[in-house]
Amino acid sequence: xxPVYTAERxxxxxxxxxxxxxxxFVCFGNRPExxxxxxxxDIDFTKQTLMFVDTKGKNAIPKKRVIxxxxxxxxxxxxxxxxSGCFDGPFIITGGSPIDIRNLGRFVGAYNDWLQDHxxxxxxxxxxxxxxxxxxxxxxxxxxxxRVLKEHRYLLQSREDGSVESKHYDHDDRLPEKRDVAKIYxxxxxRIIEGTANEEPDNVIQFKATVPSIx
Numbered sequence: 001x002x003p004v005y006t007a008e009r010x011x012x013x014x015x016x017x018x019x020x021x022x023x024x025f026v027c028f029g030n031r032p033e034x035x036x037x038x039x040x041x042d043i044d045f046t047k048q049t050l051m052f053v054d055t056k057g058k059n060a061i062p063k064k065r066v067i068x069x070x071x072x073x074x075x076x077x078x079x080x081x082x083x084s085g086c087f088d089g090p091f092i093i094t095g096g097s098p099i100d101i102r103n104l105g106r107f108v109g110a111y112n113d114w115l116q117d118h119x120x121x122x123x124x125x126x127x128x129x130x131x132x133x134x135x136x137x138x139x140x141x142x143x144x145x146x147r148v149l150k151e152h153r154y155l156l157q158s159r160e161d162g163s164v165e166s167k168h169y170d171h172d173d174r175l176p177e178k179r180d181v182a183k184i185y186x187x188x189x190x191r192i193i194e195g196t197a198n199e200e201p202d203n204v205i206q207f208k209a210t211v212p213s214i215x
Contacts, residue, residue: 009093009094012083012084012093013093013094013099014107015083016080016083016084016090016091016093016099017099017103017104017107018107018111019076019079019080019090019091020032020035020036020091020099020101020104021104021107021108021132021135022076023035023073023076023077023080023090024135024136025135025138025139026070026072026073026076026186026189027050027067027069027073028067028139028143028153028156028157028182028185029135029136029137029138029139029140029157030052030065030067030136030156030157030158031136031158032101032104032132033101034052034054034065034158035052035091036091036098036099036101037052037089037091037098038050038052038089038090038091039088039089040085040088040089040090041088042089043069043077043090045074048068048069048070048071048073048074049066049067049068049069049175050066050067050068050069050073051064051065051066052064052065053065054158063158065158066175066178067156067178067182068175068178068179068182070182070183070186072186072189077090104132105131105132108130108131108132112129112130115127116129136157139157139185140153140157142185142188142189142192143157143185145188146184146185146188148181148184148185152177152181153181155174155177155178155181156178156181156182156185
């Protein structure tokens, strides 16, 4: 029996959009369309890894991707579990389909409006508006600031480096290497959040605990 779609479910759906955006960012800027359809079975909570299938790219050949999950990502999944734990995946709110990423632009627009209204109410300078695509650009900027080699960044961002390996598969046999790079990213992100980084990159998006619902 399908659950009834209520006002509470509508509010929870808005929360899931916010959690998805945050999850994409802490997962190194991987795209919403790559992560919104993940299932709970794709997550190894013991090893803290995520497996997803990437179909983006030339000829759209499906490729298995395995990435490590930092504690920050695990915490987001725990929040999602309180909302969608009874469904097949973290970003499914009702029925069998994940939240519609076509609504992300509308959600981000509402979130920008909320941030600006909140800043103005406190007499502060409103933050610069951003789009969902800025997540990946910001993550890439963090990697660059950390002087992570392009080859290593590609391992975590589901990019192809031109090698035979990256064109056909992404086995998890390089997981220790991925974990090392992921720790650099996550440590630097922590320093930015805590305000201890020497120089914070431009346009790093700040995600608050409160997010607006999509009207």
